[in-house]
Amino acid sequence: MSLLEVAVRSASVLAAFLVLPLLVGQTEHKVMAHMQGRLGPMYAGGFHGWAQLVADGVKFVQKEDITPRAADRWVFRLAPAVALIPYLVALATIPVHPGVAAIDVPGSLVLALAATSVGALGTLMAGWASANKYALLGGLRAAAQLVSYELPIVLAAASIALAGGSLSVATLTDRWSPWWMVWQLPGAIVFIVAACAELQRPPFDMPVADAELVMGAWTEYTGLRFAFFLLAEYAGIVVMSLLVAVLWLGGWHGPFEDTLGWLWTLLKGFAVAVVIIWVRVAWPRLREDQLQRLAWVWLVPLALGQLLLTGAGVVMGW
Amino acid sequence: MSPLPGILKGLATTARTAMRPTHTAEYPDVAPDLPPRSRGVIALLEENCTSCMLCARECPDWCIYIDSHKETVPATTEGGRDRQRNVLDRFAIDFSLCMYCGICIEVCPFDALFWSPQFEYSEVDIRDLIHEKDRLGQWMATVPPPPALDERAAEPGEIAAATKPARGAGLVGGAGTAPGAGATGPGARMPRTVRPRPAGTGTRPPTPREPLTGTPESVPDDTPPAAGPPADGETR
Numbered sequence: 227m228s229l230l231e232v233a234v235r236s237a238s239v240l241a242a243f244l245v246l247p248l249l250v251g252q253t254e255h256k257v258m259a260h261m262q263g264r265l266g267p268m269y270a271g272g273f274h275g276w277a278q279l280v281a282d283g284v285k286f287v288q289k290e291d292i293t294p295r296a297a298d299r300w301v302f303r304l305a306p307a308v309a310l311i312p313y314l315v316a317l318a319t320i321p322v323h324p325g326v327a328a329i330d331v332p333g334s335l336v337l338a339l340a341a342t343s344v345g346a347l348g349t350l351m352a353g354w355a356s357a358n359k360y361a362l363l364g365g366l367r368a369a370a371q372l373v374s375y376e377l378p379i380v381l382a383a384a385s386i387a388l389a390g391g392s393l394s395v396a397t398l399t400d401r402w403s404p405w406w407m408v409w410q411l412p413g414a415i416v417f418i419v420a421a422c423a424e425l426q427r428p429p430f431d432m433p434v435a436d437a438e439l440v441m442g443a444w445t446e447y448t449g450l451r452f453a454f455f456l457l458a459e460y461a462g463i464v465v466m467s468l469l470v471a472v473l474w475l476g477g478w479h480g481p482f483e484d485t486l487g488w489l490w491t492l493l494k495g496f497a498v499a500v501v502i503i504w505v506r507v508a509w510p511r512l513r514e515d516q517l518q519r520l521a522w523v524w525l526v527p528l529a530l531g532q533l534l535l536t537g538a539g540v541v542m543g544w
Numbered sequence: 545m546s547p548l549p550g551i552l553k554g555l556a557t558t559a560r561t562a563m564r565p566t567h568t569a570e571y572p573d574v575a576p577d578l579p580p581r582s583r584g585v586i587a588l589l590e591e592n593c594t595s596c597m598l599c600a601r602e603c604p605d606w607c608i609y610i611d612s613h614k615e616t617v618p619a620t621t622e623g624g625r626d627r628q629r630n631v632l633d634r635f636a637i638d639f640s641l642c643m644y645c646g647i648c649i650e651v652c653p654f655d656a657l658f659w660s661p662q663f664e665y666s667e668v669d670i671r672d673l674i675h676e677k678d679r680l681g682q683w684m685a686t687v688p689p690p691p692a693l694d695e696r697a698a699e700p701g702e703i704a705a706a707t708k709p710a711r712g713a714g715l716v717g718g719a720g721t722a723p724g725a726g727a728t729g730p731g732a733r734m735p736r737t738v739r740p741r742p743a744g745t746g747t748r749p750p751t752p753r754e755p756l757t758g759t760p761e762s763v764p765d766d767t768p769p770a771a772g773p774p775a776d777g778e779t780r
Contacts, residue, residue: 261558265568508554 239318239328246317247460248279250467253496254460254503255279261507282453289449294357297446301355306447306454309348313461316341320468321396323478323488333393335473339383342465345458346372346424349433352455353443364442367514368426368433374521375423375430381529382417385536386410386473395469399477406474409539413532414474416525421466422502423521425459429509432517467498580688582661583644585675586637587683592656595630599648599657607641608648609634609674635677640670660686 252267255278259266271277293302319334319341321327331337346368353365389410390398407414423430426442434442441447444455471477471494478487512520569576578584595612611634617627637648649657660683667673675683693700699707 257562260562260566263561263564263567265566265570268570504555504558508558509551 235318235328239314243314243317243461246464247457250463250496250499250503251279251456251460252276253500254506257500257503258507261504286449286453291449291451292446294446296357298355298357301351302446303451305348305352305355306451306458307348308351309345309458310454310461312341312344312348313458313465316465317461317468319395320465320472321399321477322468322491324400324483325396326488327396330396331394334395335383335387335393335398338395338465338469339380342424342462343372343376345462348455348458349426349443352447353433356443356446358446360440361443361445364433364435364439364445367439368443370514371423371426371430371433371517374518375420375525378416378420378521378525378529379424381526381533382413382420383469383473385413385529385532388533388536388540391540395472399472399479402473402476402479404476404479406476409535410474410532412528413536414470416529416532417474418466418470418498418501420521420525421462421470422505423517425462425466427459427463427502428506429512430517431511432514435511463499463502464495467502468492468495470498471495578661578663580661580691581659582663583646583659584661584663585639585659585665585683585686586642586649586680587658587660587687588635588637588677588680589656589658589684590632590635590677590681592652592654593632593635594654594656595632596653598651598653602647602651604645604647605641605643607638609636609638632677635680636674637680638674639665640673658684658687660684661688662686 255275256266267275267278269275270281293299315329316338318328319331319338321330321334327334329337349368350365350372353361353363353368356362386398386406387393389406390401392398392401426433433439434444436442439445444452447455468491471491475494475498477491477494480486480490483490595610597610600606600608600610610632612630612632614628615631617629619626646659649659662683665673665675698704
């Protein structure tokens with residue numbers, strides 16, 4: 227791999243990383259607004275407020291970057307990067323087209339899942355370093371949530387890996403067949419629910435529950451660092467949606483997949499992102515105990531059952 | 545799993561709402577469609593005002609300022625008596641105090657005050673919220689026509705006054721007054737108060753609803769018509 231190729235791959239991932247989350251964010255603005263009988267942003271950029279998030283970014287850049295005096299200075303300032311960068315790595319591992327992925331490594335599924343788990347560490351660091359009781363509580367809740375929901379995610383992904391006989395996302399997508407949408411369905415549901423929880427999205431936003439914790443671990447953040455946390459959340463939606471798209475929905479499989487494969491991947495990922503937004507609008511926040519109960523009483527057994535089913539299926543040669 | 549129906553119902557509700565038109569009023573771009581009786585601003589029809597001060601005295605927070613003086617109107621006939629009339633010098637409503645109760649409009653006996661749905665008159669300086677009579681008069685253009693009367697409702701006061709025979713007509717002209725003569729005859733008094741026309745009636749001339757059947761004794765009574773007293777009242 228030449229230096230130029232590395233540069234091109236990095237640049238394209240960075241471009242996707244900066245564009246796709248904004249696209250999802252704008253979709254959230256609009257979809258959520260219409261689900262609540264509103265119009266959403268209408269002014270920024272002229273046409274239906276398409277540039278609203280760009281304007282928000284400009285606003286965040288202008289704000290003062292404040293570090294509280296009591297804060298653990300380096301950890302505090304490093305936390306947004308720790309939250310953001312892992313999703314960039316995870317996004318790089320996702321193949322969008324046959325043979326097209328920024329990082330094509332044999333164990334890309336493991337790499338992607340490992341990277342997304344690191345992202346939550348940024349929230350922990352922010353919560354601890356802020357020297358603020360709300361931030362600390364938010365960080366602790368985030369930690370508890372991470373522990374609970376990491377397991378269903380890994381189990382659901384393991385089921386797919388078992389079914390496809392590989393740990394490489396590209397290979398798994400290659401071996402995907404429509405039949406997977408049926409017998410891997412419980413795993414898909416578990417993965418989407420657990421992904422919402424891992425991203426601390428409503429209805430699993432107990433760590434940032436704004437009515438009781440101000441803004442959770444992000445309470446003390448301002449300006450660009452705060453914007454990085456928000457960007458990390460939307461980048462997380464992109465990564466998780468694309469993972470669901472390539473693992474469960476067949477990624478580039480579709481008509482004219484040799485030329486339009488990338489479009490199918492993005493469209494499927496976008497559809498999953500819309501579902502994640504939809505869930506956020508429709509349901510109220512889960513209480514902390516309900517949240518833990520859902521993970522351990524429902525998701526983990528369901529994921530284990532799925533794993534059992536997949537194992538049986540593979541052995542029986544379905 | 546018991547919460548499942550509720551979860552699906554939540555998804556269905558939000559999806560259904562997303563398919564429906566939104567409720568957002570894009571106000572600065574699209575003017576709101578206000579009902580005609582909206583209480584936006586109070587308009588003054590200066591010609592109708594007799595400086596009687598009723599509005600200023602009834603105003604709960606004393607936000608109406610009226611100054612007037614008397615002028616002598618020379619007698620129109622030889623040997624007649626000079627008359628006096630009130631001239632309005634200042635009529636101002638302080639909209640920074642006004643609580644939009646509408647009592648002034650209710651109490652005005654001469655229909656000089658009206659509600660207008662206009663509401664875009666915010667100011668940077670609170671002192672500019674005192675609208676003097678010229679500004680209050682400009683609001684008259686925005687007063688909507690009153691809603692059409694209900695079917696078989698009583699006549700509006702102006703029309704009743706206009707169709708009433710002229711004072712003394714019954715005594716002089718006798719009982720054989722034809723229907724409509726009150727409105728068209730030389731002795732008919734047109735109402736002195738000006739008023740926006742009802743939406744339904746347009747420019748139709750006032751017509752009496754039923755023939756006058758009153759006896760000569762009962763027709764000329766001295767009480768002034770309800771809506772048009774200035775004809776008698778102000779120069780008496």
